[in-house]
Every structure is written in C-alpha cells, then in structure tokens.
Amino acid sequence: MSLGTTAAVALVGLAGHVVEVQAQLAYSVPGFTLVGLPDTALSESRDRVRAAVLSTGLAWPNRKITVNLSPASLPKHGSAFDLAIAVAVLAGAGVATAPGLDRVVHLGELGLDGRLQPVRGVLPMVAAAVAAGYRDVVVPTADVPEASLVPGARVRGATTLADVVTMHGGPACAAPDVEPARRARVTGTRRAPGDLADVLGQDLPRLALEIAAAGGHHLLFTGPPGAGKTMLASRLPGILPDLTEAEAVEVTAVHSVAGTFDPGGGLVTRPPYEDPHHTATPAAVVGGGSGLPRPGAASRAHRGVLFLDEAPEFSARVLETLRQPLEHGELVIHRSGGTARFPARFQLVIAANPCPCGMGSGKGLECVCTPMAKRRYLSRLSGPLLDRVDLQVEVEAVGRAGMRGERGESSAAVAARVAAARAAARARLAGTPWTVNAEAPGPWLRERLRPRWSVMRDVDRALDAGALSLRGADRVLRLAYTVADLAGRDEPTAGDVGQALALRTGRAA
Template sequence: MLAKTFGSAVYGVDAHIITIEVNVSTGTKFFMVGLPDSAVKESEHRVESALKHNGYHMPRQKVIINLAPADIKKEGSAYDLPIAIGILAASGQMDVPTLDQYLIMGELALDGSLRPIKGALPIAIEGRNKGFKGIILPKENASEAAIVDRLEVFGVSSLQEAVNHLIGKTTIIPLEYDTRDMFQTHINEYEADFANVQGQENIKRSLEIAAAGGHNVIMIGPPGAGKTMLAKRLPSILPPLTLQESLETTKIHSVAGNLNSNSSLIATRPFRSPHHTISDVALVGGGGIPQPGEISLANNGVLFLDELPEFKRTVLEVMRQPLEERKVTISRAKISIEFPANFMLIASMNPCPCGYYNHPEKECVCAPGVVQKYLNKVSGPLLDRIDLHVEVTPVSFDQLTEDRKTESSDQIRERVIQARKIQSERFKNHPEIFNNAMMNSQMVKSICQINQAGKALLKTAMEKLGLSARAYDRILKVSRTIADLAGKEDIQIEHLAEAIQYRSLDRDGWAN
C-alpha cells in the first residue's frame, strides 16, 4: 500500500516541499532513497522504537521510502515524524483521508516524544504559499510558525498526539498570533542604554552619526576605555525594525536554530560579537548544505569585531565583498545559496600590542616599528570600507563620579530616526539604497555637493593631514549624514570639518 506525507527542506533562508512516499509490499527489507544523509537514514531506528512505545508496530515487510525530488540532498532528523506517519498510513494502522492537507515535520525521540527542529518559519511560509491547510510540528517551534497567516499551526509534543489529531480522536486548537500587536509590544527592548554611560561624549556623537547614516565604525584606544561597552549600546539607538526586516531576521535565526521555544518574532536589532578565533566559514556561512554565518545572523543589526587585529587575515578579507554588496553567495557543486548580509560593522582595537600608544598617562613599551606593524594587520581594502575612525580615550575619575544626567538611547534614537526619514525621501527612487553609507561614487558626486569654502577645507585636509584618496568619498558621505542630523539641506563647512576628524587612521605618520 502506498501513502504520501509532506515535509520540507530548507536551503539558505527558503524552504522547498519534500514529498515522502512510503510503500509497504511483500518482502522483508527496508529501503530509503532520495539522497538522504546519515541522519535521515538513521530515522529507521528512531521511528521503529517510537512506534513500539506508542502501541504500533514496524511492518515486517518490504518498506520503501522515497524522498522526492530525489535529486536534492536531504539532511537532518526533522523527517522522522512524516516518515513515521507515512509508515502507519501505508501499513493500514491509521486511515487519514486528509493527510495531503498537512505539512509535517519533527524529530522523534525513542519514546515517541518530539524534539524541536530548525527552520520552522521558512517551512511554514512555504507551506502557506503551496496551499497547505495546516502544519504539524513540535510544540517548541509552534510560536515561530504561528506568525504566518492563513495557515493553521498545530504544535504537538509526541507522535501519539499527532496521530490522534490526524485521525480525529482529539482536536488541537491551532495556535494564532497577532503579529503586529506582538511586534509593537516587544520593539526596542534593549537592556543596555546610553543613559548609563558617563563621559565619552565624542564617542557617543560618532556612534550617533554611524547609526544615522548606516556607517561602519572602528574604535581605537587603550584597554578599559569603554570600546566594548559603547559598541553594545549601538543597537539601542538604531531605528526600530520594520515588520519586513523583523520577518527577514527571524527567518535567518530560525534556519540557524537560534530561536528558543518561547520566541516567535525578533523585534530588536541583532548584535553579534564572534570571538577572534572564528573561522572564515563560520563568519560568512558554509557547510555541505550552506548554513548562515555570523554576518548573516547580524543582518539588519550590528556585527561587532572586538580586538580586530587578532582576527586571522583570511577571516577579515572574506568580509570585503559582503560589506559592499550587502549579501553573500555561497556556491557548492550542486547548489548556490544567497544569504542577506546587510549589517553595520563595528570594530575595536588597541593602538599597539601593549595597548598604551598615545595614552595620556601611561607609557607605551612597544619597540620601534611594532605599532605600525600591528596596525598593518588590518588591510587597506578593509579599512577603506570603514567610514568612521574614532579614537577612544580613558574616562577620568571626575567624569566617572559626576552626577550629571546623560542622554538616554531613546533621545538619541529620535534624532537618528529623523535623519533616516530625510534619507528615505532622498532615495525614494532608489529602492536598493537605504542610507547614506550605501551611496555609490556617482550618487556622492550629485548628492554630496560642497561650496568653494568646503572644497578648500577638504583640499587642505588632504594635503596637510596626508589623507588618502579613498578617504574623499567617505568624508563626503559622513558629512552628508552630519548635515541630515542637523536638519540642513546643504553640507556646510562645519559638517565637513567634523567628518574630516573621523579619518585618523588614514593620516600619514599617525603611528610614528
């Protein structure tokens, strides 16, 4: 007897429907075909144990299971539940005329209980798009799948519970969420706030500019100056996620298996801070069937690289293309997958190996030439993609102990949102451009025009400070953002002057 159930395979951030065909006929062997990996093949033993613990039996006949389309590799243990239900239907142990209306996924334990799976959100979206009535999956994944409308989501905790629902013995109420209400409830819930930061007003200002224009930032300063603390607070001043951005971010984290059982929709911007021992594959993504890396998990948020020179050179260089294109394409022999990678890069580093070069009080003990060698670990092409270079100095005791109230993240965010609104209007005819940092050279020439006094100042800065040619466009982009924050239509000379000071690592002789 032949039975069909339907599951799904996730490739990249999108899912594809997989048909699980089970045929029970005369014979004694068990066959599984359709390019299953080891985890899928091992489902035979998990399914047999789960069936026995729930009062069913594994057919002692010839069982053929085909995972179609057969030319796509299937991996993971999430096919256990549809395979088990397919075997029960094909062997006559259950009769479900509506089996083709459900998408079924779940990993079985030996006692028949269900364990959570990865990628429940893209699977649910694909199920709705393909016209399925409902989806049956582990209860821990029901919350993230329930944000998909026009699809009934049934969270079950065991094989028996799924079977009882399918045969009509019990009725499970589908889980429903008001996505917009839930999104508005949890938006901008950040633990860290700039109101708790004493001093460092110049660093706060530079991070406000970065948030307003989507600019990448590198902070350079001695240990203990507050670089990491400030970087962790950057997401709290970024504009709130839109519902579309939230769905895109949630899909990526769902595929990576990073959502916990009570999570449904990510409403705050992600902040990723990988250790400097990370590999290039872990950073950009990869694997047999490619999985998202840290730059994709930071999509619509912040990627923080602490102690930048300590990262391997190859790891840093693989970021160059994603920083420009806002996406990463991972190609394998039979598959090519694209992951979004629209993130803000925030990096921090010490000025030298000992950490005290240019320190106002402590003396650097590094040998001659060591400082420049340390800075050269960060390549020119990567530095070219970082708009703001910020020197961080230690906070004095008086600043740490003063009672003056500082600005909160909410107050700074309001200014950032107003600046982003100006940019949205400016780029309304360019849907691929969201902020000033994404402008190409041609757009910089037409949008970031400066008067004669500004040109004279910029020329003097280029000559006197030894700024590189690559700094020219970056200065204009940053000055355009500063003008937006000030609500000015034209770039004025004070905006240029402030932008010029954020190119410290481009200056000739900075480390001499």
C-alpha cells in the same frame, strides 16, 4: 502495492523548498530504502521511524518500503523529515486514512519512544510552505509558538506520533506516557543594552556612535584599554530603531535556523548584537560546518551590530572573510553539500588598541612597544578592510574631570534624533532599494550633489593627495548626508563634508 504521500520542507540556507514525501509499500522481501539525496542524519531516520511506530503500539508493515524525497536532486539534511516519513509510511499501510494528506506539511524529529522533538528552522520552513500554498502544518508542541508567527498558517501541534495518527483518522494508540519535549533554553540572544548616559565624557566617540546609528555606517574605535570602547559599542543597539515587520521576520528566520531563537518572546523586533571572541574561527563568524553550512555570528547580527573587540587579535582569515558581507550584505558559503546564502547586512564596529601594550595613544610615554611592533600590530587590520569602515575615531582615556563631570545624554534622547534622521533618509531614498545612507551607492549620491559640487572641495584635495580612495570618497559623501540629516538639512554643506572627512580619516578635532 500501496502508496502514501505527504509533504515536508527542506532548507538550503534560509530558502525553504517543499518536498513531497512518497512511501511505496510493495509485497516483496521486507526492507526500508530511503532515496532523494538524504544526508547522514536523515538516512538514520529509518531506524528512528521504525522504533517510534512500534513504541506507538502499531505494527510495522512487513513489506518492502521505499521512501522517496522529491525533488530527488535537492539535497536534504537534518531530522525534521522524520514525522513526514512516518506519516507517509502509515498512510501507505492504510493506518492514516484522512484525505488530503498530500497537502499537509509535517515537520518534526521522532524519538525512539514516539515523542516528537522540536527542530531548528521552523519559522522559515513554515513560511516557505505557506508561500507554496501548503497552509496546514503539523509540528511538535514545542514548535507551535514559532510556527504560529507565520501569517496564513494553520498550525497543529502534537506531542507524540500517536497524536498525529489519531489526528489523521488512525486508531487511538496506546502510546507510552511521555512528557512533551521541551526546547533547549536559549540565552544570550536578546541582551538589554546599557544606557549611553553611563559613558563618561567621550564627546567625539559619542557623536561618531550617533552618526553610525543614523546612517547605518561601520565604525572603528582605537584607544587605550579602559577608555570605554567596548562600553560605547555595546550601547549602539540601544539607539537603533526597532526593526520593521519584514526585517523582524528575516532576522527571526536567521536565528531560528541558527537555533538561537526563543519563540516565547515572539519575533525579534530589536536589532541583534553579536560580539564573538577573538579566538573564533572563520566558520563561527561567517558560518560553516560539514555538509550544508549554518549561519555564523555575521548572519546572526543581520540588521544589527557585529562587534569585534581586540580586532587585531582575530585571525587574518576571519577579518578578510568579512569583506563580502560588508560590500554586498549577504554571505554565500560553498560546501560539498551545496551552496547556502545567508543575509548579513550588519553594522560592523571594530575596537583596537593602538599597540600590543595598549599604551601607545596620546604622548605614548608609557608605551614599551617598538615602532616595528606597532606597525605589525595595526597592519593586521588590512587596508581593504579599513577602507570599508566609514568612521574611524580615536577614544582617549577619560581623566579626573571627565569622571566627575555631568552624565551625558541618555540612549532614549539620542535614539529620538537617530529615528528622525533615518526618517529623513528614507524620504530621500523613497523609490530606491535603499533605506539608509550607508546603502546608497556613490554614483547615485554624486549625481544628486553634482549641481553643488563645490561643497566637496576638501574631498577633492584629499583625492589629489592620495589620502583617500574613490571608495573612501563615496563613504565620506554618505557620512556627509547623515551629518546633514541629524542637523535637519536636506543637503550637506561644505561644513558637513569637512566633518565627515575628518571622522573618516581619524583626524577629527
């Protein structure tokens, strides 16, 4: 009886867990048993591994083979365990003889011809291995650029199983001549945002966009078709600052698991932008799938912007599932295969028409909708959801004067002010878990402003009149601090609070 051991990594959400892969070869009735809570794709690895070994020119061990994935209580899924299972079996058969195989992590899917195929989630898997003390990692050649992004990892790439066998002291195999597997081409994950100077007129919406960028606030645009709501929203990533190194690693890990990361460009250093269609399902927006879930658009927008165009057309289930990430910055998804956590601290931008025909803004003379149809249309955006949106601004149609007017400020000019405002907020929030005003809790801000509570008189009147909830009052206070940061003031004035209240309630002049 022989035993071969190596290591792999199981992902649960973005959390990686090192798995010990043990292969026992016993002199008994030949067979292949895989234990340790594998899913269907992983259970099929028995046939892929056997075919790959034979294609490599090696003899398949004619014994009873039992492969255990430890810890056995942790659910495992996907085809990334194929290479580790093959190496463990060959080590048990005395083919792979290099010492220390139990401290080497092997990641990769095997083709029937012995070629190594790239897999999803290499970045978080390698990061988890290094954090657990496993620095030596073998991955498919196509995954080497992504795996090499992890500091401290000693990454080796291989094209075929024959390369891995030779790497670990096995015989030189007459492997078939195959082309290295390539990653599927990734498109649409890093679109360059347009320039804010392209937006004509719209002084108030532009101001709201700048405030949203400076403080990390959520934003609602309402207005007729063609007024520029989508154009404004698409310019928001262009005025946001670059991601920090820690944020870049976190965002890149999400996109790696989602399969939308192109390692050729390095870490994702710019805030991502996601704009799902209104026919998207809840699983597509917040994540899901059979077994263990995959990240959806909300998680792919982590540290960036999630834009919902024609928001009332989204299903109520999709809109209401966004409450959790808006409040807590993460998504917890429960499925039969386990529970996965994905970060989802994004800025939500909602665009909506004032009514089904879209012409109900201003005087609304061309609107053909009944009052009941208008109420039913806008009621699709529930009160609890809108209460979590800090800025609510009407975007009016641009007239002839606006079309012929001078171009507004560029994204670069606005981004400089946003960066300065964010630096001021970070200085104020130093020593706390928060980095932008939108993350600061109301009690902390209220306590800080208590000696100057008279500046909140407009908010007090709105609370007394029932026009504002307590959560809404806290969000007005966060907005006021952002307005003050953009103006270069340490603390908000009564005017800052008044402007924040107007932008919050949609009554800005």
